[in-house]
Amino acid sequence: METILITGANRGIGLALTEACLNKGYAVLATYRDEGSCGALKALGGDHAELSLMTLSLDDEASILAFAKGLRGRKIDVLINNAGVMGPVNQSLTDMDSAGWLNAFAINTIAPFTLSRLLLDNLSLAERPRIVTVSSQMGSLNRVSKGAFAYRSSKAAVNKVMQVMALELQEQGIIVCPVHPGWVQTDMGGSEAEITSEESAAGILELVEKLQPEHSGRFWTWQGEEHPW
Numbered sequence: 001m002e003t004i005l006i007t008g009a010n011r012g013i014g015l016a017l018t019e020a021c022l023n024k025g026y027a028v029l030a031t032y033r034d035e036g037s038c039g040a041l042k043a044l045g046g047d048h049a050e051l052s053l054m055t056l057s058l059d060d061e062a063s064i065l066a067f068a069k070g071l072r073g074r075k076i077d078v079l080i081n082n083a084g085v086m087g088p089v090n091q092s093l094t095d096m097d098s099a100g101w102l103n104a105f106a107i108n109t110i111a112p113f114t115l116s117r118l119l120l121d122n123l124s125l126a127e128r129p130r131i132v133t134v135s136s137q138m139g140s141l142n143r144v145s146k147g148a149f150a151y152r153s154s155k156a157a158v159n160k161v162m163q164v165m166a167l168e169l170q171e172q173g174i175i176v177c178p179v180h181p182g183w184v185q186t187d188m189g190g191s192e193a194e195i196t197s198e199e200s201a202a203g204i205l206e207l208v209e210k211l212q213p214e215h216s217g218r219f220w221t222w223q224g225e226e227h228p229w
């Protein structure tokens with residue numbers, strides 16, 4: 001049985017991904033950070049014995065280190081770096097919350113790097129190890145649009161991080177890709193968004209299942225199409 005680790009699994013795309021993976025027979029290691037907001041995630045465990053819940057705060061390097069230590073020796077087939085934040089309310093040219101920008105970078109850019117790096121031994125135990133980072137087309141340098149400086153730059157940066165990581169892990173056979181999940185009806189995407197979290201999750205999981213070494217180091221959409229960087 002393959003094991004999939006999903007960060008930010010208590011709501012939104014992460015929760016839908018967790019349910020989709022469990023329904024397809026994967027073992028899921030699902031992370032959350034707050035006991036008060038993981039009711040829906042815990043409820044999934046009622047029907048699925050293969051769900052393990054673990055706490056992880058991605059803006060705290062000590063939490064990431066302790067989390068990785070707790071998984072020592074355990075095989076992980078797929079790491080899905082899903083957790084992310086939009087960043088501060090004020091992130092415009094005229095009004096920037098720089099501390100909030102740094103925090104968005106810590107969660108959206110540095111944490112996926114750190115967690116991936118610390119779990120390489122676990123991934124190396126798998127037959128077809130994959131690191132999939134939920135990024136955003138808002139970080140694509142090819143798309144020209146305004147605003148959201150903190151969010152866009154943190155996602156552009158994590159795309160670059162994953163591209164470099166893919167190259168460095170090529171010889172070890174670890175597949176690394178960022179994915180754009182679509183514009184999704186979650187707390188982040190809002191109710192006007194184009195697709196449901198279930199649709200996004202189903203597409204991402206289909207992509208995860210298809211990924212082969214030749215797909216590594218490329219940016220994908222939830223529909224399995226290549227996205228321009």
Ligand SMILES: NC(=O)c1ccc[n+]([C@@H]2O[C@H](COP(=O)([O-])OP(=O)(O)OC[C@H]3O[C@@H](n4cnc5c(N)ncnc54)[C@H](OP(=O)(O)O)[C@@H]3O)[C@@H](O)[C@H]2O)c1
Pocket residue numbers: 007008009010011012013014032033034037056057058059082083084085086107134135136137180181182183184185186187188189190193
């Ligand atoms: N929704 C969209 O339209 C859309 C579009 C493009 C990309 N994305 C990306 O998709 C991913 C999931 O987004 P979503 O729409 O599902 O967002 P969401 O509903 O806001 O959920 C975000 C998840 O990330 C977790 N998280 C935030 N900060 C964290 C931290 N410091 N440590 C650990 N976990 C943390 C949250 O946990 P808490 O509940 O504890 O806060 C929550 O589980 C993100 O990377 C986002 O950038 C979303």
